[in-house]
Amino acid sequence: MKTELYASHSELIQMKEIIIPKENAVFWLDGNGAWHNVHGRFRNRKIIGHFHASIEKDEGGYYVTQINCDRREKVYFRYEDTALFVTDLKEGEPPTLILNTKKEMALRPDALVVRDDSLYLYDGDDRIKFSERVLFRIADMIEFEDEQYFIRIGGRRYEIGSQAAPPESPGEKKGT
Incomplete structure (x- = not known):
């Protein structure tokens, strides 16, 4: 787990980074660009849009990220064709x-x-x-x-x- 500093509302706060490997991700992207989890295809447009807009890439591959209280969650995900x-x-x-x-x-x-x-x-x-x-x-x-x-x-x-x-x-x- 890494700790990073982020500026928010003109103040610095300590952010812990939590990394989830793709093997442990509970969602994935199919070959047509649709998000899925064990319950099926995502249907909520806001959630779908958030996931797509959150896609980033580093040396470990593609991941989605979100800030949750005092931590930054970085989840690498599986995909069938491309992200x-x-x-x-x-x-x-x-x-x-x-x-x-x-x-x-x-x-x-x-x-x-x-x-x-x-x-x-x-x-x-x-x-x-x-x-x-x-x-x-x-x-x-x-x-x-x-x-x-x-x-x-x-x-x-x-x-x-x-x-x-x-x-x-x-x-x-x-x-x-």
Whole structure:
């Protein structure tokens, strides 16, 4: 357990950090970006939004965090495919992607990959999966010709890479 200092209301308070390894987490993220626990899929939109917005990453993997009284709880969690999803899109040149974490980023055609019939964007070592909802919104931008996918942005046509499934990373564990 670590102890850290946090500023709150112009005063410093001692915060104990409690770390829960993913093996002990009671929730997980499925391959479509939905949170689950032993009782099933999360239904409360506020809780779902809080979990998504709380996703962070460090050398230990993806985790959610919250401040609870005098402690900071950091829970590493399991996920089936990836912890990051494109959940919305703002029109523009290029379009702006909105992630489940509420982070926004430009759609970069050179970072797109099709794998197992899903569209992903790589941002450094982060793999970000496009939700079905966003795929429907960009369907008119996607073309398929001679076994190859392309995307049209700003009047230009870009080839979308393809990738065989890489070996499972330490964070990628089935949620069940």
